[in-house]
Amino acid sequence: xxxxxxxxxxxxxxxxxxxxxxxxxxxxxxxxxxxxxxxxxxxxxxxxxxxxxxxxxxxxxxxxxxxxxxxxxxxxxxxxxxxxxxxxxxxxxxxxxxxxxxxxxxxxxxxxxxxxxxxxxxxxxxxxxxxxxxxxxxxxxxxxxxxxxxxxxxxxxxxxxxxxxxxxxxxxxxxxxxxxxxxxxxxxxxxxxxxxxxxxxxxxxxxxxxxxxxxxxxxxxxxxxxxxxxxxxxxxxxxxxxxxxxxxxxxxxxxxxxxxxxxxxxxxxxxxxxxxxxxxxxxxxxxxxxxxxxxxxxxxxxxxxxxxxxxxxxxxxxxxxxxxxxxxxxxxxxxxxxxxxxxxxxxxxxxxxxxxxxxxxxxxxxxxxxxxxxxxxxxxxxxxxxxxxxxxxxxxxxxxxxxxxxxxxxxxxxxxxxxxxxxxxxxxxxxxxxxxxxxxxxxxxxxxxxxxxxxxxxxxxxxxxxxxxxxxxxxxxxxxx
Amino acid sequence: xxxxxxxxxxxxxxxxxxxxxxxxxxxxxxxxxxxxxxxxxxxxxxxxxxxxxxxxxxxxxxxxxxxxxxxxxxxxxxxxxxxxxxxxxxxxxxxxxxxxxxxxxxxxxxxxxxxxxxxxxxxxxxxxxxxxxxxxxxxxxxxxxxxxxxxxxxxxxxxxxxxxxxxxxxxxxxxxxxxxxxxxxxxxxxxxxxxxxxxxxxxxxxxxxxxxxxxxxxxxxxxxxxxxxxxxxxxxxxxxxxxxxxxxxxxxxxxxxxxxxxxxxxxxxxxxxxxxxxxxxxxxxxxxxxxxxxxxxxxxxxxxxxxxxxxxxxxxxxxxxxxxxxxxxxxxxxxxxxxxxxxxxxxxxxxxxxxxxxxxxxxxxxxxxxxxxxxxxxxxxxxxxxxxxxxxxxxxxxxxxxxxxxxxxxxxxxxxxxxxxxxxxxxxxxxxxxxxxxxxxxxxx
Numbered sequence: 001x002x003x004x005x006x007x008x009x010x011x012x013x014x015x016x017x018x019x020x021x022x023x024x025x026x027x028x029x030x031x032x033x034x035x036x037x038x039x040x041x042x043x044x045x046x047x048x049x050x051x052x053x054x055x056x057x058x059x060x061x062x063x064x065x066x067x068x069x070x071x072x073x074x075x076x077x078x079x080x081x082x083x084x085x086x087x088x089x090x091x092x093x094x095x096x097x098x099x100x101x102x103x104x105x106x107x108x109x110x111x112x113x114x115x116x117x118x119x120x121x122x123x124x125x126x127x128x129x130x131x132x133x134x135x136x137x138x139x140x141x142x143x144x145x146x147x148x149x150x151x152x153x154x155x156x157x158x159x160x161x162x163x164x165x166x167x168x169x170x171x172x173x174x175x176x177x178x179x180x181x182x183x184x185x186x187x188x189x190x191x192x193x194x195x196x197x198x199x200x201x202x203x204x205x206x207x208x209x210x211x212x213x214x215x216x217x218x219x220x221x222x223x224x225x226x227x228x229x230x231x232x233x234x235x236x237x238x239x240x241x242x243x244x245x246x247x248x249x250x251x252x253x254x255x256x257x258x259x260x261x262x263x264x265x266x267x268x269x270x271x272x273x274x275x276x277x278x279x280x281x282x283x284x285x286x287x288x289x290x291x292x293x294x295x296x297x298x299x300x301x302x303x304x305x306x307x308x309x310x311x312x313x314x315x316x317x318x319x320x321x322x323x324x325x326x327x328x329x330x331x332x333x334x335x336x337x338x339x340x341x342x343x344x345x346x347x348x349x350x351x352x353x354x355x356x357x358x359x360x361x362x363x364x365x366x367x368x369x370x371x372x373x374x375x376x377x378x379x380x381x382x383x384x385x386x387x388x389x390x391x392x393x394x395x396x397x398x399x400x401x402x403x404x405x406x407x408x409x410x411x412x413x414x415x416x417x418x419x420x421x422x423x424x425x426x427x428x429x430x431x432x433x434x435x436x437x438x439x440x441x442x443x444x445x446x447x448x449x450x451x452x453x454x455x456x457x458x459x460x461x462x463x464x465x466x467x468x469x470x471x472x473x474x475x476x477x478x479x480x481x
Numbered sequence: 482x483x484x485x486x487x488x489x490x491x492x493x494x495x496x497x498x499x500x501x502x503x504x505x506x507x508x509x510x511x512x513x514x515x516x517x518x519x520x521x522x523x524x525x526x527x528x529x530x531x532x533x534x535x536x537x538x539x540x541x542x543x544x545x546x547x548x549x550x551x552x553x554x555x556x557x558x559x560x561x562x563x564x565x566x567x568x569x570x571x572x573x574x575x576x577x578x579x580x581x582x583x584x585x586x587x588x589x590x591x592x593x594x595x596x597x598x599x600x601x602x603x604x605x606x607x608x609x610x611x612x613x614x615x616x617x618x619x620x621x622x623x624x625x626x627x628x629x630x631x632x633x634x635x636x637x638x639x640x641x642x643x644x645x646x647x648x649x650x651x652x653x654x655x656x657x658x659x660x661x662x663x664x665x666x667x668x669x670x671x672x673x674x675x676x677x678x679x680x681x682x683x684x685x686x687x688x689x690x691x692x693x694x695x696x697x698x699x700x701x702x703x704x705x706x707x708x709x710x711x712x713x714x715x716x717x718x719x720x721x722x723x724x725x726x727x728x729x730x731x732x733x734x735x736x737x738x739x740x741x742x743x744x745x746x747x748x749x750x751x752x753x754x755x756x757x758x759x760x761x762x763x764x765x766x767x768x769x770x771x772x773x774x775x776x777x778x779x780x781x782x783x784x785x786x787x788x789x790x791x792x793x794x795x796x797x798x799x800x801x802x803x804x805x806x807x808x809x810x811x812x813x814x815x816x817x818x819x820x821x822x823x824x825x826x827x828x829x830x831x832x833x834x835x836x837x838x839x840x841x842x843x844x845x846x847x848x849x850x851x852x853x854x855x856x857x858x859x860x861x862x863x864x865x866x867x868x869x870x871x872x873x874x875x876x877x878x879x880x881x882x883x884x885x886x887x888x889x890x891x892x893x894x895x896x897x898x899x900x901x902x903x904x905x906x907x908x909x910x911x912x913x914x915x916x917x918x919x920x921x922x923x924x925x926x
Contacts, residue, residue: 111584215583
């Protein structure tokens with residue numbers, strides 16, 4: 001088989017990624033086209049009531065004596081129109097249609113000592129919220145047309161329109177998923193989607209320590225904050241790549257050291273020769289029971305310059321004099337290795353616990369079959385136990401990796417990002433997320449912080465997608481069922 | 482029957498809630514002060530209301546609530562949500578820049594009696610840093626009520642009052658005892674001020690300028706005296722019996738265990754220092770030091786004596802802009818920042834007064850208690866310091882503290898890898914520091 005044929009049969013990962021992306025885009029556009037087609041079809045094919053429902057929500061339902069449903073739709077439309085037209089004001093900043101304009105200008109009144117300044121960030125936030133409300137309204141609007149059209153179809157088939165009671169009953173039966181998912185979707189929209197969009201938009205503004213909302217007007221600056229990452233002599237340009245590199249290195253080692261050590265510990269405890277298994281497990285689980293920050297602060301004290309570990313090492317003759325292990329260490333490598341080791345202490349029990357459960361559930365007949373086939377214990381381990389553990393724990397491994405990329409506590413509490421790099425805010429153990437904290441909370445460079453947050457998001461989302469889609473757990477979902 | 486009873490209870494509860502909601506309660510006038518003073522000021526405000534009610538035909542229209550909020554973070558918390566912020570709060574004066582930035586988040590003082598009190602009671606150095614120009618006009622925004630500066634906390638079992646006159650005196654004892662002479666509690670721009678703000682003993686001068694008169698470009702940190710002082714500081718920090726930043730065990734442990742002989746700190750370190758040393762705690766102004774031939778550079782001759790400096794700051798009351806209770810705020814502040822109130826505050830909660838004649842007029846200042854010594858040392862340090870000059874613009878504070886300059890200065894002092902052995906190397910690095918102070922960025926390579 002020549003190389004070209006091989007490439008055709010097994011396209012590279014990048015090729016497959018692009019293929020997958022292009023297919024997703026095609027599917028997306030196709031779905032969008034179909035939605036428009038359906039919208040048009042319903043208008044063309046629908047009854048007069050359905051046609052009027054395109055303008056007056058609930059009209060189709062009201063004409064079919066579905067009063068409760070019709071009034072509900074009509075009420076929502078009236079509330080929406082009232083909200084948009086009246087533009088209710090909160091903290092001197094309007095919602096509604098005015099907020100859409102404000103989202104573009106980010107305010108025009110510069111104010112003075114005796115008059116308020118437009119609060120650009122509130123305007124942006126209210127604009128985003130209004131866009132969210134419009135999006136929800138569009139969904140309700142389409143549902144109103146769909147409902148009226150569904151009634152048209154029932155009538156054409158000679159059936160009676162459904163009553164409100166039947167509609168409610170269906171929510172507890174055939175459309176139970178709608179009932180259950182709606183609050184979750186609203187929660188995701190309010191607490192995840194809107195804040196994420198808000199954060200992304202901030203990255204395109206000049207919100208920093210020189211531009212305080214309510215005191216200065218904030219402006220859109222396009223991609224200037226993103227350009228700052230790649231050019232200039234500022235903190236971001238100089239420290240972004242080192243911090244990103246350390247973040248990935250940390251995430252890799254923190255994940256795999258915990259994973260491997262946790263598995264080894266679980267295997268050790270599960271050995272037949274080990275007595276008091278429950279006691280050993282309990283001892284290790286105790287570290288989970290303790291709040292993590294207490295474990296971390298205890299570790300920091302144990303490792304301090306005049307702490308017990310330094311004293312012990314000096315007394316044993318391993319060190320000539322006490323040394324700093326964490327933020328004040330003279331070498332970044334010392335600090336990095338120390339936090340990786342401490343991370344083992346707080347992380348291993350999780351993997352150990354999970355792996356113990358998995359090991360106890362490996363089907364015994366697999367081992368019996370292997371034994372009959374003449375497999376050695378080593379072969380059984382590498383061909384049954386390890387693949388089984390890997391298969392079951394792959395999603396955990398991925399989430400653990402992502403969690404370590406955004407691992408704030410351990411760095412913040414142990415080193416605070418130090419050892420310092422003189423002249424820069426980002427220290428040698430700072431992760432993207434702890435650096436982000438310094439930039440936004442300590443320096444008020446919120447727009448630059450948003451850029452870092454976007455990069456972090458892209459990094460974690462990409463890593464998650466790639467690794468999960470390539471894992472056996474995803475490809476062979478039913479394999480071990 | 483049960484369902485009917487339940488429904489009746491529910492209806493009654495709903496009606497009660499609505500009735501209570503419609504019955505508008507008295508509004509609250511909120512004041513934020515540091516946690517150490519909250520109870521004191523609440524008591525004083527309760528007394529103020531009683532006096533107000535007696536003097537007027539009507540009751541004071543608000544409930545006054547004094548809340549403990551860390552003064553160091555109050556400005557940031559307030560700016561995050563100004564609408565929800567207090568009517569009066571307290572901040573260190575160097576926060577003024579960001580509070581008045583743009584159209585200002587705080588209101589100027591307009592009551593003539595309060596302006597007169599501020600002008601009459603405060604030292605000139607404070608009067609300069611409580612004013613700001615907004616919209617082309619200069620206003621007074623802050624009302625000083627507390628002062629603070631760095632002092633020396635030392636272990637008097639090893640050091641005498643004569644030893645702590647000079648760093649060399651402390652250093653000599655440290656060498657003899659094989660201990661450390663000094664631990665600095667932090668590495669930020671506030672802590673290194675004991676070197677950077679040093680002034681010649683003979684005439685009290687220094688070439689160092691930080692945002693002189695509020696001008697960003699009028700900043701200079703590469704004068705001969707600054708380089709000489711840093712070279713002296715380098716010797717001090719590189720010697721194992723000299724100075725060092727606090728270890729991971731904490732300066733309190735080092736002071737308590739006799740590992741270090743002295744610590745530079747503010748009034749906020751007093752309780753911890755007292756807990757560490759108890760009766761053995763001594764307090765003095767920051768010592769002097771003498772440039773040797775090894776440190777002499779340019780116009781600075783060997784033998785020149787310098788006095789360690791300090792940022793000598795004030796905490797001040799400020800008022801929220803457009804507070805609906807604005808009509809009452811300035812009268813309250815006239816009362817809370819009065820000389821009598823500052824003396825009471827010093828007597829009861831050890832707040833060092835901002836009042837300019839406190840050292841001579843306040844009885845407790847004349848005492849021999851350790852608290853009186855702390856106050857006296859701080860007052861004395863005011864002759865050798867300057868208020869933090871960062872209130873003119875919001876960015877000055879950030880440039881000075883947050884953009885990495887303090888770490889560069891510490892790197893010069895520690896000189897771990899020998900990169901700053903020569904005066905030229907120190908000066909080159911200080912040029913970078915100067916650029917950071919001016920622009921917030923390192924110069925282009």
